[in-house]
Amino acid sequence: MKYYKTLLLSIFVFFSSNSFSTERSWFDEPIKINKTYVTDTEAVIIESLKQRGWEVKEKSPTMVTAWLNDYKGYELVLEIKHDKSQISFNQLSYKKVGCDSNSSSRCKASTKYSDxxxxxxxxxxAMNIHKRAMDYLLxxxxxxSTWLDELKTGDVEFKTKLARxxxxxxxxxxxxxxxxxxxxNANYLRNELSSDEVQQYAFFCKVLARSEQKKYTELLTQVSxxxxxxKLKNYVKGYLIEMAKS
Incomplete structure (x- = not known):
């Protein structure tokens, strides 16, 4: 139990850290996986490609060639290898669409986009892997029960961080x-919410809005x-506008 609780909490520590810096060394690093909760690595990769607008150029049992085709005038091809323990990345090509080489200044492809x-x-x-880990553990x-108890009894700072x-x-x-x-429901009508509590309930409402589940529209409307x-009303009005656009 202690191991699983530690792993569960580490998922949130990972995503609240500065792990998403744009350092090249970071996005070239393999992603470690655990076959206990990632039972189909290829499915995770393909799901992620679709979410980001990539295509599958070709695939084999241990490799997916990913193609970002004519995105903002560029073409990027990656080789994504996977085995029982990790997913690794290798850039195969990157160029401006319509250019056969980078010999001219017009055809030079800036790495700031590909990075x-x-x-x-x-x-x-990484997010989709961690979602599967969460599903498995929960x-x-x-x-x-332990996780939900912490959500119920944690202080304002903990609850706000968890929501974020x-x-x-x-x-x-x-x-x-x-x-x-x-x-x-138990707290939004309270007369004197502290500024920290306003932030907490604003993020709670944002979680509901970002879930894009229409069943929460009525509650969010009541709060707004x-x-x-x-301040809380104004936050939630903004979330409702975002929901309507999605």
Whole structure:
């Protein structure tokens, strides 16, 4: 139990750190995986490619060739290898569309774009792996109960950080959402929320909005209209606008 709880908490530590810097050495590093909760590595890679607008150029049992085709006038091709322990990346080509070489200044392809696109893809793959880890761990009733107890009893700083991390990794677990709904309902009409509490409930509402589940629209609308804190109401009005556009 202690091992799984530590792993669960480490997921959030990872995503609240500065891990997503744009240093080249970082996005070239392999992603370590655990076959306990990543049972189909290729599926994770292909899911992530689709989310970032990449195509599968070709694939084999241990490799996917990823193609970002004519994106903002560039073409980027990566070789993504995977085995039981890791996913690794190798850039095969990067060029401006319509150019056969980088010999002219017009055809020179700036690496600041390819670095960013590779970084975002790697981040998506890492996020999808961590979501699977969360699903696996929270499927255990005891671990899930411990995690939800921390969400119920933690202080304002802890709850705010947890909500922000759920947003960062786009992880909208039904048990966590149910607890967040309960806490919003119990507190948004309070007369004197501290500034820190306003931030906490704003992030709680943002979690519901980012989940893009229409069943939360009514509650968010109530908060935007009836909350005693004008700042909280304004935050949630903005989230509702974002939901309507999605």
């Amino acid at each position: 960013k696109w590779r970084l975002y893809l790697r981040k998506n793959i 499927n255990d009733e005891k671990i899930r 991390n759920l947003i960062d990794i786009e992880y909208f677990n039904e048990y966590a959402l149910a607890e967040i709904v309960e806490q919003i 209209q009836k909350a005693k804190s004008r």
